[in-house]
Amino acid sequence: MIRKTRLYTPGPTPLLPAAQFAMAAADIHHRTPEFRALFQKVLAQLKVFIGTANDVILFSSSGTGAMEASVSNLTSAGDRVLVLTAGKFGERWVDLTRAFGCQVDVVEVPYGQTFDMAEVKKALRPEHKAVYMQASETSTTATHDVEAVARLVKDTPALLVVDGITGLGTMTFDVDGWGIDILIGGSQKAVMIPPGLAYLSVSEKAWKAMETAKNPRYYFDLRKERKNAAKGESAYTPAVALVAALGAALDYIAGQAGGDLEKGRIALIHNAQVNAAATRAGLVALGFTLFAPSAPGAAATAVAAPEGIDSSDIVKALKARFSLVAANGQGSMKGKILRVAHLGFFDYLDTIAFLGAMEHIAKDTLGLPVEYGKAVAAAQQVYAEAGK
Numbered sequence: 001m002i003r004k005t006r007l008y009t010p011g012p013t014p015l016l017p018a019a020q021f022a023m024a025a026a027d028i029h030h031r032t033p034e035f036r037a038l039f040q041k042v043l044a045q046l047k048v049f050i051g052t053a054n055d056v057i058l059f060s061s062s063g064t065g066a067m068e069a070s071v072s073n074l075t076s077a078g079d080r081v082l083v084l085t086a087g088k089f090g091e092r093w094v095d096l097t098r099a100f101g102c103q104v105d106v107v108e109v110p111y112g113q114t115f116d117m118a119e120v121k122k123a124l125r126p127e128h129k130a131v132y133m134q135a136s137e138t139s140t141t142a143t144h145d146v147e148a149v150a151r152l153v154k155d156t157p158a159l160l161v162v163d164g165i166t167g168l169g170t171m172t173f174d175v176d177g178w179g180i181d182i183l184i185g186g187s188q189k190a191v192m193i194p195p196g197l198a199y200l201s202v203s204e205k206a207w208k209a210m211e212t213a214k215n216p217r218y219y220f221d222l223r224k225e226r227k228n229a230a231k232g233e234s235a236y237t238p239a240v241a242l243v244a245a246l247g248a249a250l251d252y253i254a255g256q257a258g259g260d261l262e263k264g265r266i267a268l269i270h271n272a273q274v275n276a277a278a279t280r281a282g283l284v285a286l287g288f289t290l291f292a293p294s295a296p297g298a299a300a301t302a303v304a305a306p307e308g309i310d311s312s313d314i315v316k317a318l319k320a321r322f323s324l325v326a327a328n329g330q331g332s333m334k335g336k337i338l339r340v341a342h343l344g345f346f347d348y349l350d351t352i353a354f355l356g357a358m359e360h361i362a363k364d365t366l367g368l369p370v371e372y373g374k375a376v377a378a379a380q381q382v383y384a385e386a387g388k
C-alpha cells in the first residue's frame with residue numbers, strides 16, 4: 001500500500017505548503033528595498049507572535065545560536081549564574097554558560113519532572129547575573145512554570161532568559177508582564193518552516209546589561225543586529241528564503257483567526273494543547289505510561305516504552321510500516337521513551353492517524369493485547385469535549 005512520509009518529530013516539524021512556496025519564490029537580494037520591507041514585516045509579526053513590546057532579533061542559525069547569544073551578550077567570565085535543568089536542553093544551558101566562563105549554580109531535577117519553586121527560591125542569590133531555563137523541555141516533554149520563576153527572579157537583580165523554542169506556539173507567555181528578559185524561538189518548531197532561523201525578544205534591562213558584559217561575541221552580537229534591524233537589515237547575509245517562509249507562516253497563523261496574529265497565536269496554542277491531550281488519552285488507553293505526567297507539555301508527548309521493550313523498536317516499526325517518523329529519547333533516555341510532536345502544522349486528524357498506527361504497532365510489533373479503536377476513541381472523546 002502507499003505510505004506517505006509523515007514527520008511527528010518535535011523539530012523539524014511538518015512544513016506549511018504556503019511557506020515552501022514562499023521559499024521557492026524568494027529570489028531577492030538582502031540589501032534591497034524589497035528585502036528590507038519583508039524583514040521589517042517579519043520582525044513586527046514576530047513581536048506579536050512572541051507577545052512583547054521588546055525588540056526582536058533574528059539570527060540565521062539554529063536555535064542554539066540564540067541560546068549562545070543569550071550567554072555571550074549578557075555575561076562576563078567569572079559571573080555567577082543559575083541554570084534550572086531537567087533534561088538535555090537544560091544541560092545545554094549548563095554547558096554553554098560554562099563554556100563562557102560563568103560560575104554555574106544548578107537546580108536539577110530528574111528527567112520527566114519539573115522544578116519545586118521552594119528549591120528555586122533557595123538557590124537564587126543576589127549575585128546571580130542571570131537565570132537560564134526552558135519553558136518546554138523537549139527532551140522529556142515536561143513544561144516548566146515560567147511565570148512562577150519570573151515572580152521569584154523579579155525580586156533579584158538577575159536577568160531571566162527563557163528557551164521557549166518549543167514553548168512558543170504551545171503555551172502562553174506574558175513576556176513583558178512577567179518580566180522575561182530574553183525569550184527564544186526557533187524556526188523548525190511551531191512556526192512550520194525548516195531549521196535555520198532563531199529569534200529572540202530582548203528587554204531594556206538586557207540591553208543595559210550588554211553595555212558592561214565582556215564575554216566575546218562576533219556573529220551573535222545582539223547590539224550589532226539591533227542597529228542593522230533598525231534599517232531593515234541584518235548584519236550579515238540572512239537566510240533570505242527562510243525569512244520569506246517565516247512571513248508566509250505567520251500570515252497563515254494570523255489567517256486562522258481572520259488575520260489577527262495575536263488571536264491566531266492563541267488558536268495555534270489551543271490546537272497543540274488539544275492534540276496533546278488527545279494523544280495522552282489515546283496512548284494511556286493503549287496501556288502506555290506518560291513520561292512527564294506532572295507537567296505534560298503541548299509541544300510533544302513522551303511515553304515510556306513498556307517493560308522489556310526498547311523504544312527504538314517502536315520508532316523503527318512506525319517508520320518501516322507507515323513511513324511515520326517519531327522521536328526516540330535523547331541521551332540516556334534513548335531506547336526508553338517515544339516522543340510524538342503536536343507543535344506547528346499538526347491537525348486533529350494527524351493525531352488520529354498516529355494513534356491508529358500505534359494500535360497496529362502495539363498489537364503486531366509489541367504483542368500487547370490491543371482492541372482496535374480504543375486509543376482512537378479516547379482521543380475522539382477529548383476532541384469532542386474540547387470543541388473545535
Ligand SMILES: *Cc1c(COP(=O)(O)O)cnc(C)c1O
Pocket residue numbers: 010011062063064065089134136137138139163165166186195
Ligand atoms: C530544538 C530545541 C533547541 C534548539 O536546538 P537547535 O538544534 O539548535 O535548533 C533548544 N531548546 C529546545 C527546548 C529545543 O526543543
